[in-house]
Amino acid sequence: MSERTAATTDSDASSTDDEPKRTEVTSGATAVIRALENAGVETAFGVQGGAIMPIYDALYHSDIRHVTMAHEQGAAHAADAYGVVRGDPGVCLATSGPGATNLVTGIADANMDSDAMLALTGQVPSDMVGSDAFQETDTTGVTAPITKHNYFASSPDTVGDTVGEAFALAAEGRPGPTLVDLPKDTSLGETDREPGPARAPETSRARTDPDDAQVEAAARAIEQAEKPLLLFGGGVIKADATDVARKFATEHQIPVVTTMPGIGSMPEDDELCLSWAGMHGTGYANMAITHTDCLIAIGTRFDDRLTGGIDTFAPEAEVVHVDIDPAEISKNIHADYPVVGDAGTAIEKIDSEMEHSPDAREWREQCLTWKDEYPMDYAAPDDEPLKPQFVVEALDEATPDETIVTSGVGQHQMWAAQYWTFRDPRRWVSSHGLGTMGYGLPAAIGARLAADDDETVVCIDGDASFLMTIQELSVAVREDLDITIAILNNQYIGMVRQWQDAFFEGRHMAAGYEWCPQFDKLAEAFGARGWTVDSYEEVPDAIEEALAYDGPSVIDFHVDPSENVYPMVSSGAPNGKFALSEDQL
Amino acid sequence: MSDKQTGLQGPRPEERPHPDGRRNAQGIRIDPKAESEHEPRRTVLSAIVEDEPGVLSRVAGLAARRQFNIESLTVGPTTVEGHSRITMVVEEPDPGIDQIEKQLAKLKPVISIGELDDDAIRAELVLLKVRGEDPDKVHAITEMYGGTTLDAGTDTITVQLTGDERKIDDAVDAFRRFGIIEIARTGQTALAHGAKKTVPGEEPGTSGEPTKPTTNTQ
Numbered sequence: 108m109s110e111r112t113a114a115t116t117d118s119d120a121s122s123t124d125d126e127p128k129r130t131e132v133t134s135g136a137t138a139v140i141r142a143l144e145n146a147g148v149e150t151a152f153g154v155q156g157g158a159i160m161p162i163y164d165a166l167y168h169s170d171i172r173h174v175t176m177a178h179e180q181g182a183a184h185a186a187d188a189y190g191v192v193r194g195d196p197g198v199c200l201a202t203s204g205p206g207a208t209n210l211v212t213g214i215a216d217a218n219m220d221s222d223a224m225l226a227l228t229g230q231v232p233s234d235m236v237g238s239d240a241f242q243e244t245d246t247t248g249v250t251a252p253i254t255k256h257n258y259f260a261s262s263p264d265t266v267g268d269t270v271g272e273a274f275a276l277a278a279e280g281r282p283g284p285t286l287v288d289l290p291k292d293t294s295l296g297e298t299d300r301e302p303g304p305a306r307a308p309e310t311s312r313a314r315t316d317p318d319d320a321q322v323e324a325a326a327r328a329i330e331q332a333e334k335p336l337l338l339f340g341g342g343v344i345k346a347d348a349t350d351v352a353r354k355f356a357t358e359h360q361i362p363v364v365t366t367m368p369g370i371g372s373m374p375e376d377d378e379l380c381l382s383w384a385g386m387h388g389t390g391y392a393n394m395a396i397t398h399t400d401c402l403i404a405i406g407t408r409f410d411d412r413l414t415g416g417i418d419t420f421a422p423e424a425e426v427v428h429v430d431i432d433p434a435e436i437s438k439n440i441h442a443d444y445p446v447v448g449d450a451g452t453a454i455e456k457i458d459s460e461m462e463h464s465p466d467a468r469e470w471r472e473q474c475l476t477w478k479d480e481y482p483m484d485y486a487a488p489d490d491e492p493l494k495p496q497f498v499v500e501a502l503d504e505a506t507p508d509e510t511i512v513t514s515g516v517g518q519h520q521m522w523a524a525q526y527w528t529f530r531d532p533r534r535w536v537s538s539h540g541l542g543t544m545g546y547g548l549p550a551a552i553g554a555r556l557a558a559d560d561d562e563t564v565v566c567i568d569g570d571a572s573f574l575m576t577i578q579e580l581s582v583a584v585r586e587d588l589d590i591t592i593a594i595l596n597n598q599y600i601g602m603v604r605q606w607q608d609a610f611f612e613g614r615h616m617a618a619g620y621e622w623c624p625q626f627d628k629l630a631e632a633f634g635a636r637g638w639t640v641d642s643y644e645e646v647p648d649a650i651e652e653a654l655a656y657d658g659p660s661v662i663d664f665h666v667d668p669s670e671n672v673y674p675m676v677s678s679g680a681p682n683g684k685f686a687l688s689e690d691q692l
Numbered sequence: 693m694s695d696k697q698t699g700l701q702g703p704r705p706e707e708r709p710h711p712d713g714r715r716n717a718q719g720i721r722i723d724p725k726a727e728s729e730h731e732p733r734r735t736v737l738s739a740i741v742e743d744e745p746g747v748l749s750r751v752a753g754l755a756a757r758r759q760f761n762i763e764s765l766t767v768g769p770t771t772v773e774g775h776s777r778i779t780m781v782v783e784e785p786d787p788g789i790d791q792i793e794k795q796l797a798k799l800k801p802v803i804s805i806g807e808l809d810d811d812a813i814r815a816e817l818v819l820l821k822v823r824g825e826d827p828d829k830v831h832a833i834t835e836m837y838g839g840t841t842l843d844a845g846t847d848t849i850t851v852q853l854t855g856d857e858r859k860i861d862d863a864v865d866a867f868r869r870f871g872i873i874e875i876a877r878t879g880q881t882a883l884a885h886g887a888k889k890t891v892p893g894e895e896p897g898t899s900g901e902p903t904k905p906t907t908n909t910q
Contacts, residue, residue: 251750252757256800259745276800310742311800390702398711409719422713422721434794437787441720481702673699683710688699 127170132301135263136165136294139227139287142270142302143171148198150174150189150556152182156202157242158229161294163200174556174586176549177578179206183213184546184576185553187222187284188536192511192557194347196223196277196285203229204242207288208249212543214284215253219540220368221345223282225274226250230290233261246288256311257286260293267302275305280313281432282345313431317448317456325403325427325444326460332401332425334470335361338384341368341539342406342430344532348451352405355454359464362474364392366407367524368539374530381474385413386676387521390481390685393674395474396421397683401465405429406450409439410540411678419681429453481674481687483525489643492667495519495595498646499526502565502593505650510563511536511554515547515572518601521672523567545575551590552583563654564589570596570623577629583659584634591653592630592661597668598623605671609692630661638662718787730785734763736812736882737789739796739805740893743769743776747801751778754799760784760792764816764879770894775803777894779881804893812890814882817854820864823871824849830870837863848873856880 130140139162143151150172155163166173176182179201186197201210207228217224231240247257255276260266266289273285329335343352349372356363356379363373364384373380384392396402402424407413414420420440428435428442429450436445446453487494499522503510512527513536514520520537529535536554538546551566558564573594583590603618627637636656638649640663653660674685677692686692716722716729741747748767755762763781770777782792789807796805808814822830824847834841834851837859843850853863857880864875884890 247746248749251746252753308800310803311798390700394708398709417717417719418715420715420719422715423711424721432798434791434798436794437719438791439719440715441718441787443721481700483700485700669698671698681710683708684705686699686705687702691699691705 130165130169132267132299133297134161134165134294135260135266135289135296135298136161138263138267138298138300138302139270139289139294140165140169140171142267142274142305143198144169145302146271146274146305147195148274151198151200152176152185152189152553153200154179154182154202154206156206156229158203158231158291159200159206159227159289160202160229161291162227162229162289172556174552174582176552177581178576179209180213180545181549181552181576181579181582183210183224183226184216184543184549185556186224186226187213187217187220188513188550188553189557190217190223190282191536192533192554194533196225196274196282197553197557198225198227198274200227201229202242203231203246204244206242207244207246211249211253212541214250214286216538216541216543216546217284218253218255220538221282221341222284223277224284225270225277226284226286227270228286228288229294230259230288232292233290234292236290246286250286253284254286255283257288259288260290263293263296263298264300266293267300271302271305272308275307276311279307279311281342313449314433314447315431315449315452317429317446317453321444321446322453322456322460325429325446326457328401328425328427328444329359329403329457329465330461330463332465333467334398334400335359335465335467336395336399336402336424337361337363338366338396338402338404338407339363339369339372340366340405340407343369343372343450344406346406346431346450348406348449348454349532351451351454355458358458359461360471361403361465361467362395362471364388364396366413367537369407370524370535371529371532375528376530378475381478383524384682386415387525387672387674388682389483389525390674390687391474391477393676393682393685394477394481397681398473399424401425401427403427403429405454406431408435414440415676415682416679419683487643493641493643493646493664495522495597495664495666495670496526497643498593498595498664498666499523499567501646501650502567503527505647505654506563506565509534510565511558513537513547513550513554513564513566515568515575516542516544517569517572518597518605518670518672519567519569519572519595521602522595525672544569544572547572548576548583548592549579551592552579552586552588555588555590564591566590566592568592568594569601570594570598570620570626571600573626574624580630580633580635580659580661587658589657590659592659594626594661594663595666596623596626596663597666597670599668601668602672608671609689626661626663630659635659635661640664718785720787730787732761732783732785732788734781734783735789736808736814736880737780737782737793737796737805738808738882738890739778739780740770740803740891741776741778742801742803743774744801747776748778750799750801751796754795755780755792758791758795760788764877766879766881768881772894775894781880804891806891808882808884808890809888811885812882813885814856814880815854816857816860816880817852817878818860818864819850819852819876820867820872821848821850821874822867823847823873826870830867833863833866837866839863
C-alpha cells in the first residue's frame, strides 16, 4: 500500500511538471496502455481479475487514473456516462469469463444509446481458447451483436494498434461501444512495437458532408412548410451540433421537440421548445408531432417509444431526416427527404441553401396554445404524501443551471426528465434505448469524474433501480466523490405498477416491495451521509444539507406510492391520444 | 385505486383533433383508402469483405437479429488476397432490401456491398444422390441437364449439377422420381453481367484502396 501511494505521489509530481509520461512498450500489455495514453485517455473504470492482471500491471506505472468499481456492470455504466459528459470514449476493463459477461448489460446500453465506449477484457491464453478453460467465455461471440465491432487481439506486436483503432472507432461517425479481447499470452508476450495514433478503420469512415442534391431538396421542402417542426435527437448532441441546431431553429422560428436522448439540445425554457415527445412526452410535443406537415428530424432513430404506432406517427408530414448513419434513414419512418451526413454540417448547408424561412406564424401560435392547454402542472396537497414531481423541481431549484443529472430507469426517470428544466447538452445522462435499471449511480460516478470539479452531479433514482447497483456507493465513498443521490422511494417498481393498474386490473404481481431498506442508514453504513424525508416541509433543508456535504449523500424521499406518470401514450397508440389520467387509457 | 385527483389537465383524447393521414407498416405515408405495402421480392446481394475470423458469423448474425429473410449465402476468396466475396439471396420488400444493404455496409469487415441487376450471371452447384435401380434413365436425365456423374454404384448414383435456380429446381424435380436419397446445394453465387463491376473493391493491385459507396435513399 505504501509503495502504491508513493508511486501515485511520484506520478502526480511528474504530471504537474511536464506532459504526461508515456508507458515504455515492452509487452502486449504495455502496448495497450501506451495506446490508451496516445489516445488521450485520462480515466478508466474496471475490476481486477486473473486474465486481465497483465494489463493492470502495466497500468500500475501509468498516469491514467483507474477507478476500481464494485461490479463490472458498474464499470461499463461509469465509462458510458464518462463518455457522454466528456465527449470522448470512456474506457472500462474486466477480466475474462464472468468479468466480461458482467459488462454485457453496460455494453448493450451504450450500443442502444450510441454512447462511445471502449471495453478491454481479459481472456485465457490463446492455446486454451475453445477448450472451456477456467473463466473462459467467447467474449467476441457474446458481444458481436452489441458492439460497433470487437477484436480478438492475437499478437503483442499488433495489440497496441488494435486498441487504438478500437478507441477511434468508438467515436467515429455514429458513436458506440467497441471491445478488445486480450488473451493472456498476447498481454504477456514481448514486443517493442509502439502503437501509432488511434485511427478508425478505412471501412468505417462516416460520410460527413451531405449530398448537395439532398440538401437542396430538403431546403425546398422546409421553405414551403406551413407547420414545420424540428425534432432534435441524441445525434444532435453526439455531433456537438447543438449551437448550429439552435441557431437554425431560432433564425427560422421553427418549433422544436426533442427525443429523450436529445434533451438539452434546445433550452427547455425557450419559447420555441416544446420539450420531448413520445410515450411520456409533453402533451404539446405530442400534439405538434402529430399535426406537423414537415418534420425535420435530426440525429434520431425513430424508436417505438418516440413514434407510438408507426401508422399514426406524424401521418401528414413530409419527413426530412438528417442522420450520420445511412442505415437509420427510412428504417422505421420513411424519409421523403434523406440527408446523410454530420448533423452540424447538414444543418449549416440546409440553412445556406434556404432562400426564405417557412411562413409558420399561425403554427407557432397553435403550438403555444397547446402549451397552455396541456400544462405539466400537478396537484400537491399538503395533507397527502409527498409528490415526486415536487422533489424533482425542488432539486432543480436548489442546484446550478449546469448541473449534471443521472437517473435510473422507471417512473423516477420520467419525472426527472419531465420536471427538471434542461438548458444544455451533456447534462441529462440516462439509459434510454436499453432502459437499464441501476444505471443512475454508476453513471453518476462516471459523470463526476468527467465533469469539472465545480460542477454539481445529482443522481435521481428509484428504490428498485438504486438497489440494483447500490454496491457502487462503496466506490463513491472510497474515491470521495461529491454526488447527491435522491431516491424517489415509492416502494414499487412504479412503472410496472402503473401498467398493472391500467392493463392488469390492479394485480400487483412482483411489483411491490413490502419492505425497503432504510436508505439513509444504509448510506451511513457505506460511509456516505443519509437523510430521510417524509413531508413537504422537510424537502428544502434536506436538499440543502445534502448538496453542502462534500462527499456522496443519499436522500430517501418517501413519495406517494400511487402517483402515476402522465402524459402516457399506450404502446402502439397514436401520440396524439396521450392519456392525462388513468380513466383515459 | 383511490378517488383522489390524479393526472394532468387538458382536453380528453376524444376532444382533440386527429389527422386523417396514415403510414403503412414500413413507415411510408399512404392514402388511407388505398392501403398498400411493398411486396417482397427476391434479389441477389454481393459483398466484398475482409477475410478475417468471424466475418461470416457477423454477417449471418446481423441478418438473423434484424429478421432479414436470407434464402442462401455463399462465401469464397476473390482475386485480392485477404478479401472474400459473400453472395446472398434475399427475399424482402424494397425497404427491407435497402435496410439489408445499409446495415451490412456498417460492419467493419464489409468493404463494399450492392444489389445485382436482373441480368446478373447466377449459378449454384448441387450434389444429388439417387437410387441406382435404373442407371440408364438416371444417366439420360443427367446428360439432359448437363450434369456430371461423379459416382455410380449398384445401389446409388451421385451426380453434380450446375446452373441457375430454375434449371436446378427443374432438374431436382426430374430426379425425384428415381428417389433422391441425399442432396446438398451450395446456394446461388453470382457476378454482374458483362463488363459491369459486381461491386467495387475487387480489382487486382488495388487491395489497399477499399471503397464503400454511399447508399442514397430516395
